[in-house]
Amino acid sequence: MNIQRPSGPEAAAGKFPTYHDGSGWNAMLPVRARGGSTHVRRFATIVIGGGYTGLAAARRIAELRPEEQVLVLEASAIGEGSSGRNSGFVINLPHNTKMAGHTSPVEVARKQIRLYEAGLKWLEQLVREHGIDCSWNAAGKFHAAAGDSGVESLRASLAQYREWGVSYKEFDRDALRQKLGTSYYRYGYHSPNNVFVQPAALIRGLADSLPANVVLLEGEPVVSLSESSPFQIATTQARYVADRVVLANNGFAKELGILRDRLITIFTYAALTPELPEAELKKLGDAPEWGVIPANRLGTTLRRVQGGRFMVRSAYSYEREQSPADTLAQLTDSYRRRYPKMKSHRFEYLWGGTTALTRNGATYFGELRPGLFASLGCNGAGVLKGSTYGKLLGEMALGSQSSYLSDALSLEGPSWLPPEPFRRIGVVSAIKYQAALAGPER
Numbered sequence: 001m002n003i004q005r006p007s008g009p010e011a012a013a014g015k016f017p018t019y020h021d022g023s024g025w026n027a028m029l030p031v032r033a034r035g036g037s038t039h040v041r042r043f044a045t046i047v048i049g050g051g052y053t054g055l056a057a058a059r060r061i062a063e064l065r066p067e068e069q070v071l072v073l074e075a076s077a078i079g080e081g082s083s084g085r086n087s088g089f090v091i092n093l094p095h096n097t098k099m100a101g102h103t104s105p106v107e108v109a110r111k112q113i114r115l116y117e118a119g120l121k122w123l124e125q126l127v128r129e130h131g132i133d134c135s136w137n138a139a140g141k142f143h144a145a146a147g148d149s150g151v152e153s154l155r156a157s158l159a160q161y162r163e164w165g166v167s168y169k170e171f172d173r174d175a176l177r178q179k180l181g182t183s184y185y186r187y188g189y190h191s192p193n194n195v196f197v198q199p200a201a202l203i204r205g206l207a208d209s210l211p212a213n214v215v216l217l218e219g220e221p222v223v224s225l226s227e228s229s230p231f232q233i234a235t236t237q238a239r240y241v242a243d244r245v246v247l248a249n250n251g252f253a254k255e256l257g258i259l260r261d262r263l264i265t266i267f268t269y270a271a272l273t274p275e276l277p278e279a280e281l282k283k284l285g286d287a288p289e290w291g292v293i294p295a296n297r298l299g300t301t302l303r304r305v306q307g308g309r310f311m312v313r314s315a316y317s318y319e320r321e322q323s324p325a326d327t328l329a330q331l332t333d334s335y336r337r338r339y340p341k342m343k344s345h346r347f348e349y350l351w352g353g354t355t356a357l358t359r360n361g362a363t364y365f366g367e368l369r370p371g372l373f374a375s376l377g378c379n380g381a382g383v384l385k386g387s388t389y390g391k392l393l394g395e396m397a398l399g400s401q402s403s404y405l406s407d408a409l410s411l412e413g414p415s416w417l418p419p420e421p422f423r424r425i426g427v428v429s430a431i432k433y434q435a436a437l438a439g440p441e442r
């Protein structure tokens with residue numbers, strides 16, 4: 001397999017993400033040669049984090065300033081961060097619209113939709129222009145519910161869709177069984193606002209097609225960052241200086257002293273089956289590729305993947321990765337309950353990944369201090385958000401202005417979180433409470 005795990009005392013201290021197992025998506029791809037090297041120590045811009053956000057920011061800055069070199073410092077290997085560990089739903093709808101702030105939720109949602117539409121167009125153009133082979137498929141997504149409260153929650157979401165002018169089609173149990181091959185779900189809907197990708201292939205393709213004036217260093221985690229410009233940046237290998245810094249390491253920014261009272265890191269887990277024989281694939285409904293988002297935040301995501309594999313994503317843990325044995329038991333149970341007739345419920349790959357949550361579901365976007373730009377707090381749906389906000393952050397860092405940038409800056413920021421140990425107690429109890437509420441959606 002294709003895993004490169006950072007180690008050492010900083011890894012042990014949780015300064016950057018480390019995992020029990022590599023991403024299944026990345027393991028299915030050919031071994032990738034690592035990024036570049038450099039003897040230069042001073043840069044106009046350094047980007048911390050090589051996920052969707054960081055690579056989008058680096059690309060944009062490099063495009064706008066072809067005469068400058070941009071350095072990206074990534075703790076792990078491209079494809080092994082959360083950008084290569086997710087479920088591969090590129091969703092161009094807001095996931096959290098119940099934010100307070102200056103505008104009403106409808107206005108907030110419309111702004112977000114406009115931002116995501118522009119982001120999706122940009123991402124699709126990059127995929128086409130650079131021939132990124134990431135199984136891009138604009139197949140839309142299902143949302144499905146097995147229990148009463150799940151059905152109620154989906155109906156409430158549809159009321160929002162109507163307000164926003166988003167189209168959808170409803171499905172009853174029989175119609176869902178036809179599509180998905182399971183009678184587990186009572187009710188659901190399909191919306192066209194989603195593209196499926198092989199996420200590790202996408203992030204690798206984005207990294208491999210960066211402009212020539214971007215230097216990408218992998219396996220080089222940042223362990224400290226000074227307060228002001230010129231910024232002194234120490235990695236486990238070297239020291240660098242930058243006039244401006246883009247922070248794109250999501251929840252791990254707090255380990256560098258940033259937004260400690262706004263961000264939490266939550267792990268969630270996914271697994272992929274081996275390629276299934278035709279007779280087994282028939283049990284997964286009649287569409288060759290589909291995905292289901294659960295009706296509860298703590299529910300189970302499913303995806304039938306091009307090429308005949310099946311993916312299950314479920315379970316959460318606070319700040320630390322749970323044991324692979326617990327993950328295997330939970331994901332197997334979710335799979336078996338929905339598809340009791342499969343011959344086997346064996347997975348070939350099983351892994352965990354981090355997401356960064358905020359209390360009110362808002363992402364931090366903007367300039368934290370002069371020269372220090374950040375987009376942090378993906379709230380579990382950052383494939384498109386990261387790409388969109390990363391590009392805008394790159395533009396902002398160079399002083400560009402646009403109505404998209406003004407919209408992104410007008411959205412509410414993350415709210416305050418209590419310090420430890422109250423935070424842990426609060427989050428762990430909320431996970432337990434939500435998990436109980438999720439019931440059959442788990």
Ligand SMILES: Cc1cc2nc3c(=O)[nH]c(=O)nc-3n(C[C@H](O)[C@H](O)[C@H](O)COP(=O)(O)OP(=O)(O)OC[C@H]3O[C@@H](n4cnc5c(N)ncnc54)[C@H](O)[C@@H]3O)c2cc1C
Nearest residue numbers: 049051052053075081083086087089222353378381382383
């Ligand atoms: C199992 C799972 C399923 C998911 N499914 C979906 C989905 O279907 N759709 C969706 O939109 N979102 C999904 N997400 C969330 C999605 O993966 C994230 O929102 C997205 O990756 C955020 O992109 P990012 O670039 O902001 O952060 P990341 O992808 O986390 O990238 C940050 C990078 O910074 C690096 N880093 C961290 N600390 C340091 C440091 N100190 N120095 C240098 N580098 C550092 C990390 O290694 C990482 O590569 C899922 C997440 C998981 C875990």
